[in-house]
Amino acid sequence: MSIGHLVLRAVPGGQVPTLHAVIQTLGEIGLIGAPYRTEENRFLAGDRFLQLITFLGCSPYLQLEPPPGGGDNFCHVHLSEPSEQPGFLYGSNTRPPRCPNCGQPFTEWKIIVERWWSRDETSPVCTGCGHAQNPMDWNWRRKAGFSRLFIGIPEVFPGEAVPVPDLLTTLQGDEAEWDYFYVQDPTRLM
Ligand SMILES: [Zn+2]
8 A cells, every 4th residue: 555646647628749859858867767667658657756746744664666675666657548528536645625715525526527527518616605616616625636648656655745836837837827735546437
């Protein structure tokens, strides 16, 4: 079992660069090093990984190499294939998001999002203020997120590490805004 993942995401709405372009950029700045499992777009941490991801407080021992017994429970970089429509990534740590208009939490968020997703229906209405909101605009408080392209870093406890602003700016280029969140036991809704 993994302790959690730090996830960088291209914020929906902008142009998403190709996987090839993102891999090239991450290689150039040193976030990723050698391919680990190419078919899954997994890479070992690059030589500037620890300059680009800041681990806060007294970090535990960081395992940057595959464990002797195998498996993916070590700190590396895992890119998703870009999808046509934004996918939704959430986890066991996801808490009710808040309405960006009035701040009321959507306690039934999972049911609402699944329904909204599968029927492609109009945006759910907030019972607090009556505004129709696209769940992509809800404030997920860095505990879930929508994107067409995710970059996951396993073995990061929520809040334990943050990307330096330079990393997000570099990814951003002039095409898409990037930010980050954390998931434990991730589930992806496509
Ligand atoms: Zn509201």
